[in-house]
Amino acid sequence: MSDQMTLTSLRAPSPKRIWAPVCRALLLAAPGVTLLCFWQFASGRLIRETYVSKPTEIAWRLIDLFYTGEIWPSLRVTGEELVLSYVIGVLLGLLLGYALGRSPRAASIFEPYVMAFYGIPKIALAPLFVIWFGIGIWSKVMLAGTMVFFLVFYNVFAGVRSVDRDVVNLALVLGANERQLGRQIYLPAAAPFLLLGMRMAIPYAVIGVIVGEFTSSTAGLGLFINYASSTYDPAGVFAGIFILLAFVMGMNALANRLERKLLKWQPTSQRIASEPN
Amino acid sequence: MVISDVGFEVKRGKFVSVIGPSGCGKSTLIQMAAGLLKPSVGMVFHHDREVTSVNRTIGFVPQQAQLLPWKTMIENIEFPLLLRGMTLAERRAKAMEAIKRVDLAGFESHYPYQLSGGMQKRASIARMLVYKPDTILMDEPFGALDAQTRMVMQHDLQTMLATEGASVLFVTHDITEAVLLSDSVVVLSRRPARVIAEIPIDLPRPRDMFEPYATPGFAEAYDRVWSVFRSELNIRRAA
Numbered sequence: 213m214s215d216q217m218t219l220t221s222l223r224a225p226s227p228k229r230i231w232a233p234v235c236r237a238l239l240l241a242a243p244g245v246t247l248l249c250f251w252q253f254a255s256g257r258l259i260r261e262t263y264v265s266k267p268t269e270i271a272w273r274l275i276d277l278f279y280t281g282e283i284w285p286s287l288r289v290t291g292e293e294l295v296l297s298y299v300i301g302v303l304l305g306l307l308l309g310y311a312l313g314r315s316p317r318a319a320s321i322f323e324p325y326v327m328a329f330y331g332i333p334k335i336a337l338a339p340l341f342v343i344w345f346g347i348g349i350w351s352k353v354m355l356a357g358t359m360v361f362f363l364v365f366y367n368v369f370a371g372v373r374s375v376d377r378d379v380v381n382l383a384l385v386l387g388a389n390e391r392q393l394g395r396q397i398y399l400p401a402a403a404p405f406l407l408l409g410m411r412m413a414i415p416y417a418v419i420g421v422i423v424g425e426f427t428s429s430t431a432g433l434g435l436f437i438n439y440a441s442s443t444y445d446p447a448g449v450f451a452g453i454f455i456l457l458a459f460v461m462g463m464n465a466l467a468n469r470l471e472r473k474l475l476k477w478q479p480t481s482q483r484i485a486s487e488p489n
Numbered sequence: 490m491v492i493s494d495v496g497f498e499v500k501r502g503k504f505v506s507v508i509g510p511s512g513c514g515k516s517t518l519i520q521m522a523a524g525l526l527k528p529s530v531g532m533v534f535h536h537d538r539e540v541t542s543v544n545r546t547i548g549f550v551p552q553q554a555q556l557l558p559w560k561t562m563i564e565n566i567e568f569p570l571l572l573r574g575m576t577l578a579e580r581r582a583k584a585m586e587a588i589k590r591v592d593l594a595g596f597e598s599h600y601p602y603q604l605s606g607g608m609q610k611r612a613s614i615a616r617m618l619v620y621k622p623d624t625i626l627m628d629e630p631f632g633a634l635d636a637q638t639r640m641v642m643q644h645d646l647q648t649m650l651a652t653e654g655a656s657v658l659f660v661t662h663d664i665t666e667a668v669l670l671s672d673s674v675v676v677l678s679r680r681p682a683r684v685i686a687e688i689p690i691d692l693p694r695p696r697d698m699f700e701p702y703a704t705p706g707f708a709e710a711y712d713r714v715w716s717v718f719r720s721e722l723n724i725r726r727a728a
Binding site: 378379381382383384385386387388389392396397400401403476477478479 | 520523524525543544545547549551553555557558559560561568569571572573600601602616620
């Protein structure tokens with residue numbers, strides 16, 4: 213058949229294929245390692261150590277924090293807040309984004325309002341949230357959850373709205389009813405947008421929770437960092453930041469795997485967000 | 490107004506092409522036939538029943554292949570059967586049969602982006618054949634294909650329909666295609682569209698899609714369509 217050609221698996225094993233990942237990993241690590249080395253060198257020589265600490269000091273502090281178990285209660289509280297805010301924000305964002313996306317009439321009424329709320333800097337609400345929801349985990353869950361919600365909501369909304377009328381018409385002619393349209397057309401079409409929103413929401417969940425804890429709290433990693441910072445303990449601050457960094461990178465890796473699994477139907481060049489990981 | 494005065498019928502088992510200058514409302518016509526658009530005046534009938542909502546008993550082949558990108562080729566072809574609540578085993582069997590008919594065996598688990606334009610089109614035709622509609626609407630299905638692929642597809646369509654016995658309403662702007670495939674060609678005017686001629690094509694089948702002039706009588710049939718069609722284009726040039 214003259215018109216049939218696929219370019220899926222034209223792979224021949226070659227020495228290049230074996231070395232390429234190693235080279236890539238080295239290239240990826242190079243800037244980070246350079247930065248750490250410079251930091252180590254500069255600390256105490258170019259900048260006073262009490263300002264920036266140094267990588268070896270931070271590493272020892274991290275080992276110490278985990279070994280003595282001092283950090284676990286903070287981690288548990290912050291982890292709870294993160295998971296709760298993320299799950300609640302994603303679920304509500306998905307539900308409302310989908311509902312509003314499917315009903316143009318409701319969308320035309322509510323969209324300006326949602327847009328207006330979206331524009332409010334949520335961080336500025338942190339003190340109010342403490343008054344409304346108390347000093348415990350819920351003020352943080354609500355603050356971070358709101359940020360997650362808007363990101364997921366907007367992406368899902370856009371995804372559902374992006375579905376081509378012709379595709380819907382075709383599905384109708386092929387026999388789809390309303391429920392099948394949702395399950396077979398709108399949801400899969402919105403999936404890449406949902407995943408993009410979920411990925412974008414990861415750092416925002418962390419920011420929301422940490423800012424919430426900075427504002428007022430009785431426990432958590434944010435409080436730990438805040439305390440370290442106000443007692444001139446840069447090693448403690450950076451140790452806390454490195455834990456957050458590891459968390460965000462871990463979540464990102466998870467998001468990547470989820471995307472690869474769920475979006476294998478997209479050509480790689482078309483994926484909305486793909487970061488090396 | 491897009492369409493003003495269009496009245497014609499497709500007899501059972503016949504292949505009718507509609508041609509007309511671009512933008513004359515051919516796609517609008519086919520969408521009305523499918524029940525996706527409601528004519529503001531006039532009626533569409535299918536098997537003597539008026540079409541008032543989306544017609545789920547017809548087969549539809551759109552301009553673009555419009556395979557669902559998140560489904561593999563075979564899942565796309567199974568799709569109409571899935572919507573009809575058929576079990577997986579039944580769906581697979583019927584889809585495999587349709588895949589063999591359009592000559593796509595071996596590519597079942599490919600996603601649409603991994604298929605060429607011609608293969609996507611074949612899959613889109615298989616998706617229509619899989620539920621064996623007795624009436625088929627095709628909206629410039631081969632317009633976006635390259636010349637060679639188009640000839641192959643026209644040839645294959647003729648072969649497939651020879652055994653299917655379905656009625657076909659085929660929209661195109663290509664006179665050669667219309668003459669080669671049809672039992673009858675309806676020529677539309679410019680917007681607002683009217684039927685300006687309904688020309689029967691009684692060439693023997695099978696017709697040679699690769700060398701149209703090898704079919705005896707093709708040149709005369711082409712001329713009859715072209716002489717009517719040309720008048721429409723001339724008016725436009727003068728205007």
